[in-house]
Amino acid sequence: MITLYDIPSKAPGNVWSPNTIKTRMALQHKSLPFKTVWLEYPDIGPTLKGIGAEATSKWEDGSPWYTLPVIQDSTTGKVVADSWKIALYLEDTYADKPTLFPFGVRAPVEFFEAYFTETTIRPGMRIFMSETCYRLNPTSEAFFRRTREAIYKLKIEELAPPGPERDAIWAAVKGGFDKFAPKYASNGDGSLPFFYGETISYADIVVASYLLWVKIVLGPENPEWKEVESWNGGRWVKLIELLKDYKIVDA
Amino acid sequence: MITLYDIPSKAPGNVWSPNTIKTRMALQHKSLPFKTVWLEYPDIGPTLKGIGAEATSKWEDGSPWYTLPVIQDSTTGKVVADSWKIALYLEDTYADKPTLFPFGVRAPVEFFEAYFTETTIRPGMRIFMSETCYRLNPTSEAFFRRTREAIYKLKIEELAPPGPERDAIWAAVKGGFDKFAPKYASNGDGSLPFFYGETISYADIVVASYLLWVKIVLGPENPEWKEVESWNGGRWVKLIELLKDYKIVDA
Structure with missing residues (x-):
């Protein structure tokens, strides 16, 4: 076990x-x-x-x-x-x-994971980190707050409060997804959902895992999450739907 | 034909x-x-x-x-x-x-090309563009100079003259290659040269093509190019060597 x-x-x-x-x-x-x-x-x-x-x-x-x-x-x-x-x-x-790791190769997925997180997740870290903090149990929240505030040299509440600065962070995240999404199109007719087209791999697990993180810490009814669901023709919410047999959470 | x-x-x-x-x-x-x-x-x-x-x-x-x-x-x-x-x-x-495009998929290579150029080539563009300009025939050189100076809002000679600024550009290029190289290691025992391990694909052609560009415009005996040859255990010069049957130039 x-x-x-x-x-x-x-x-x-x-x-x-x-x-x-x-x-x-x-x-x-x-x-x-x-x-x-x-x-x-x-x-x-x-x-x-x-x-x-x-x-x-x-x-x-x-x-x-x-x-x-x-x-x-x-x-x-x-x-x-x-x-x-x-x-x-x-x-x-x-x-x-x-x-x-289909086809017996791993490096393609390793490059992809790095590129995906740099392009779409890293630009949003100030939002994702603060929202994560608000979701933790008190013991963890205190630890997370202390250590992350030391790293960012800012209060958690100062990382991404509502307003133009947060809007700019969201715009950067959207820009990352907008840049990333069309690159799937060269597989097949462009509608295939996975890194390897029709074949699921750890690459898709990586993308879905980050998306689920954002969905969970924002909450499934959060307007910012709803925006993500609408991005790139609904590609991201479709990916989560395709991987729903992996029972992670009900969120 | x-x-x-x-x-x-x-x-x-x-x-x-x-x-x-x-x-x-x-x-x-x-x-x-x-x-x-x-x-x-x-x-x-x-x-x-x-x-x-x-x-x-x-x-x-x-x-x-x-x-x-x-x-x-x-x-x-x-x-x-x-x-x-x-x-x-x-x-x-x-x-x-x-x-x-082995395995009938193209998106992995498309992601890879974008990530490679963003990580290793884009940081060096001011060097590569100026050195390219110096290598062109007079008619092309005048056209290239006029259009690129309009884009950069700088004289070609100001893009990357020798000195600390050029050194910083080179350090950024090296930093990109240092970050990129270890991600090949998850294929096999880490020594395999290609994106797909032992299988050559367009991904490797992309990497070799950018490397050859740098080699050609700097010149094969240029000390900056010699640096590239020494980076990451000689991975890049080995890649060019492995693709030498593609007769591009003698440089």
Whole structure:
């Protein structure tokens, strides 16, 4: 059995993190059963250290920064941190299960993930980070607030309050999606939904995971989310719909 | 027979344009014979208009901007402008020839080309554009200088003169390649040279074409080019070496 470590929230179903959603979808794509251990932010470091997980980054003071997702696989005894490394681990370890990386190649997806997040997600980070903060349980919220305010050198409330600055951030996000969407068109007749046309891969899981993050932290009825649903001929909401068998959350 | 319209230069073999190199390599990959018609810049617009080519862009004043490469295919009677559209045309029209787009998908390569040029080439444009200008024949040089100085609002000589500003541009280019190179590593054991690992595709032609552009306009013995050869474990010079059967130029 695989144990997935994830971060709870006030959102229905707890799940919100784009990176742990990637792993949830990857596990379901490969038909691997798993159970979730929920960790509030202050418990992540001590727990992961205890199970021998690798820190994926460093805080500004040089101390190890433990992040989720992490999986612990009782079949192999392995503990793996970082959504990308987990996807590669699952593909290698469970090679007989449905593939996350069609055609036996991974770099195309790795380039795609980097390009997608840089183009469409990074421009919106001040909105997405503040909305995430508002969705966390109090223990996690305090930890998240303290650490992110140190990084941004701004109060969470100052990151993206309603007004022209937030509108400009949204316009940049929309600009990213507008630039990104037409590049799918060279597959087939242009209507195919996935990175590999008709073939689902981890690339599509990445896109859907970020979209679900935005949907969850804004809330499904939020006007900004409704905007996303209308972008690029509804491509993004269609993608989520096509991946709805991956039961992440009800949001 | 296919006719390729290209722009000559003072460089050995004439060829220098990254976009026409892409088409040269694509034609050779598909084993399609072709002949070159050389057009100096001022002759491009009138000639292309004459053969019914599409303008690929617009000048600031709204007039059509005709660019090369353009191919004219006597077998089908088609005239196609724009390196990406030409690659798709060749793939569709000569489907029985070796494929430019393995696995029947094109979007992965389209995303890759955009990400590669944004990450590694665009940061160096002020260097590459000025060095290109210095390599053109006088008629083209005057046209190129006038139009590019209007775009940049700077003299060609002011774009990237030696000194700290040029060093910073180079550092940004190197930073782009440093960020880009490790993403190939998830294919196989990390040593595979191509976007699709062991399988050559149009993605690799794109990378090689931009590298050859830089090599040609700087000159193969130029210290800045020699730097590129040393970057990322020699990955880029190895790629050019692997594609040397595509006879573009002797540079």
